[in-house]
Amino acid sequence: MTSLPAAMSRPPASVLVVEDEPGLAEVLSENLVEEGYEVTVAGDGQEALATWRRQAPDLVVLDVMLPNLDGFEVCRVRRAEGDATLVLFLSARGETDDRIAGLQAGADDYLTKPFHLHEFLLRVRALLKRSQPAAAQRLAFGGHVVDFRTWTARLADGSEVQLSERELGILRVLAERAGEVVSRDEIMDSVWGDDTFPSSRTIDNFIVRLRRHFEPDTDAPVHIHTVWGVGYRFTPEASPAVTSPQPGAAAGEEQS
Numbered sequence: 001m002t003s004l005p006a007a008m009s010r011p012p013a014s015v016l017v018v019e020d021e022p023g024l025a026e027v028l029s030e031n032l033v034e035e036g037y038e039v040t041v042a043g044d045g046q047e048a049l050a051t052w053r054r055q056a057p058d059l060v061v062l063d064v065m066l067p068n069l070d071g072f073e074v075c076r077v078r079r080a081e082g083d084a085t086l087v088l089f090l091s092a093r094g095e096t097d098d099r100i101a102g103l104q105a106g107a108d109d110y111l112t113k114p115f116h117l118h119e120f121l122l123r124v125r126a127l128l129k130r131s132q133p134a135a136a137q138r139l140a141f142g143g144h145v146v147d148f149r150t151w152t153a154r155l156a157d158g159s160e161v162q163l164s165e166r167e168l169g170i171l172r173v174l175a176e177r178a179g180e181v182v183s184r185d186e187i188m189d190s191v192w193g194d195d196t197f198p199s200s201r202t203i204d205n206f207i208v209r210l211r212r213h214f215e216p217d218t219d220a221p222v223h224i225h226t227v228w229g230v231g232y233r234f235t236p237e238a239s240p241a242v243t244s245p246q247p248g249a250a251a252g253e254e255q256s
């Protein structure tokens with residue numbers, strides 16, 4: 001039995017090129033194919049969105065000025081849907097405002113036209129290298145993208161925050177079981193392990209900190225929900241609290 005070298009056994013990274021100028025789209029796509037990537041091309045914003053959703057590429061090369069829906073909007077929509085795919089923006093506009101808008105829309109990198117093909121290919125390679133295995137290391141929700149390797153999060157408003165190990169740990173446990181109720185005990189077990197026993201109050205304090213980062217309104221959380229007397233439930237898509245808080249009942253449950 002022969003085993004393939006690691007580089008060969010891994011499937012090629014897939015790249016979605018979104019560019020409405022056919023000539024440029026062709027040059028980019030041909031060169032990416034030569035580099036060994038699997039390439040799909042989309043020529044406008046709506047098509048880009050549909051293809052991105054359907055194919056779940058590893059990287060999206062996204063032109064800003066597009067028919068139907070511009071690149072910023074396409075990226076914003078996918079980020080809001082919880083997608084953390086790497087995005088490299090291409091734009092003829094090199095103004096600072098556009099760079100900022102690109103980063104706010106959730107871009108990972110930004111290249112201004114005209115650019116050298118060589119630089120383009122290097123950026124693509126660098127992004128994909130940095131990202132493997134990307135999916136497990138990134139979490140996108142509500143327009144935020146959390147990176148578990150760099151301990152940072154890029155927030156929906158474009159700013160960046162540093163997260164602590166515990167904050168990341170709690171977020172990961174909740175996100176892995178998105179939609180389910182995760183008890184404080186379960187959070188304790190997986191984030192603190194067997195050695196230390198934080199009080200449930202400590203966990204609640206970490207939740208408060210996470211909400212300050214990620215909730216548009218900390219008094220009415222739409223992602224990190226309290227399930228009274230039990231624990232917490234995370235929803236990547238913004239949803240108002242389902243379990244209506246009943247402080248009376250919750251107190252009773254906690255004592256039982």
Ligand code: CA
Pocket residue numbers: 019020021063064065066
């Ligand atoms: Ca264009």
